[in-house]
Amino acid sequence: MNNNFILVLNCGSSSLKFSLINPKNGATLLSGLAERLLSEQAIIKIKYNGEKEQHLIPVPFDHQSAVLCLVEHLKQLHLIDCITAIGHRVVHGGENYCQPTLINDDVKTAIEKLARLAPLHNPANLTGIIAAEAAFPTLKQVAIFDTAFHQTMPEKAYIYGIPYALYKQHGIRRYGFHGTSHYFVAQQAANILNKPLAQCSFISAHLGNGCSIAAIKDGKSVDTSLGMTPLEGVMMGTRSGDIDPGIIFHLINQLNYSVQDVDNMLNKQSGLLGVSGISNDCRTIETAYIEDHNVQAALALEVFCYRIAKAIASFTASLTVLDGIIFTGGIGENSDIIREKILAQLSLLNFTVDDEANLAMRFGKSGLISSEGSRSAWVIATNEEWVIAEQTFQLLNQES
Ligand code: ADP
Numbered sequence: 001m002n003n004n005f006i007l008v009l010n011c012g013s014s015s016l017k018f019s020l021i022n023p024k025n026g027a028t029l030l031s032g033l034a035e036r037l038l039s040e041q042a043i044i045k046i047k048y049n050g051e052k053e054q055h056l057i058p059v060p061f062d063h064q065s066a067v068l069c070l071v072e073h074l075k076q077l078h079l080i081d082c083i084t085a086i087g088h089r090v091v092h093g094g095e096n097y098c099q100p101t102l103i104n105d106d107v108k109t110a111i112e113k114l115a116r117l118a119p120l121h122n123p124a125n126l127t128g129i130i131a132a133e134a135a136f137p138t139l140k141q142v143a144i145f146d147t148a149f150h151q152t153m154p155e156k157a158y159i160y161g162i163p164y165a166l167y168k169q170h171g172i173r174r175y176g177f178h179g180t181s182h183y184f185v186a187q188q189a190a191n192i193l194n195k196p197l198a199q200c201s202f203i204s205a206h207l208g209n210g211c212s213i214a215a216i217k218d219g220k221s222v223d224t225s226l227g228m229t230p231l232e233g234v235m236m237g238t239r240s241g242d243i244d245p246g247i248i249f250h251l252i253n254q255l256n257y258s259v260q261d262v263d264n265m266l267n268k269q270s271g272l273l274g275v276s277g278i279s280n281d282c283r284t285i286e287t288a289y290i291e292d293h294n295v296q297a298a299l300a301l302e303v304f305c306y307r308i309a310k311a312i313a314s315f316t317a318s319l320t321v322l323d324g325i326i327f328t329g330g331i332g333e334n335s336d337i338i339r340e341k342i343l344a345q346l347s348l349l350n351f352t353v354d355d356e357a358n359l360a361m362r363f364g365k366s367g368l369i370s371s372e373g374s375r376s377a378w379v380i381a382t383n384e385e386w387v388i389a390e391q392t393f394q395l396l397n398q399e400s
Pocket of ligand 1: 208209210281283334335
């Protein structure tokens with residue numbers, strides 16, 4: 001078998017997503033998820049050759065045990081020797097890491113230091129790297145940063161209107177996230193247009209549990225809606241997105257919220273969940289809206305779509321040409337209702353929807369959903385794992 005597969009790892013605080021990918025065409029040989037790590041219910045689910053299996057992860061139920069379980073299965077399936085390197089998704093790369101990076105001790109120290117900007121993500125990413133190094137001591141490990149694609153944003157897009165010293169001394173600026181996804185769908189849209197990405201300008205909307213919009217000019221990110229943390233910008237599943245910062249002082253000073261309460265409310269109890277009072281899951285809210293005519297569900301969808309449309313419209317200020325809008329992420333790829341509502345708000349930008357095409361675009365199908373005469377709007381299924389595999393492979397080929 002081809003021994004040029006890349007093992008892609010995406011490590012969360014209690015989960016580890018993995019896939020074994022052919023970097024040349026994105027084909028996935030094996031994929032899966034270890035979840036509920038650090039609990040006695042830790043399990044690993046593996047999909048290979050159309051078959052799914054599931055196993056308990058042994059003591060101490062941690063990321064290291066999960067990686068060892070994965071190694072055991074890769075050995076049993078005779079897949080261990082086809083892995084040529086490991087690509088890690090790392091959420092925060094700060095200002096210094098804007099390229100795929102071979103991991104060494106300095107890089108690990110930097111990822112650890114950047115945890116001050118991404119306390120929920122970078123420590124988990126580092127745990128995955130350390131576990132993979134122990135399990136695959138002879139393989140090279142590469143970090144692909146979620147912030148990297150947005151490092152081309154101009155200063156005017158990333159500086160907050162607060163004292164400049166906070167940026168210089170503490171790195172408080174906008175970084176943006178979901179960069180790998182925005183890059184992938186922009187490249188796919190450029191392929192559809194049969195033009196080099198460097199000659200294309202798009203606005204991409206990655207709408208999943210986390211949501212972000214990016215303005216891409218001549219193939220480069222020039223603005224994006226997520227900021228220093230993944231809380232800024234449009235409304236998300238449980239995150240508020242932009243609010244008046246004065247609300248925070250009001251909650252603390254007048255309503256006796258603690259800082260932790262505010263953090264919890266804005267990150268975990270807001271967004272679609274907070275407004276609907278039903279769920280953070282778009283499918284559940286759509287069902288409540290359509291079948292039960294639930295008023296709060298309708299409101300949550302209206303606010304969600306309006307805020308996204310406003311962000312898209314505002315990003316036209318960063319562009320001189322707009323080749324089209326791209327929808328991606330679990331909601332962007334599947335919800336015809338959300339896409340229709342967003343595009344309806346953008347008629348001034350000459351968007352009209354082809355209802356039939358819009359309805360047909362779901363479950364990983366990609367294609368045009370705008371009608372004839374409209375500016376283009378596409379649904380493009382994202383594939384961050386392929387980008388990580390491809391960039392890992394390219395970096396190692398440059399090095400050798
Ligand atoms: P994450 O940001 O965790 O990767 P995903 O990109 O998987 O999230 O997106 C999850 C969101 O996609 C959920 O809100 C889910 O309800 C929504 N979603 C998935 N399938 C559909 C569908 N058929 N219709 C509407 N929303 C969907």
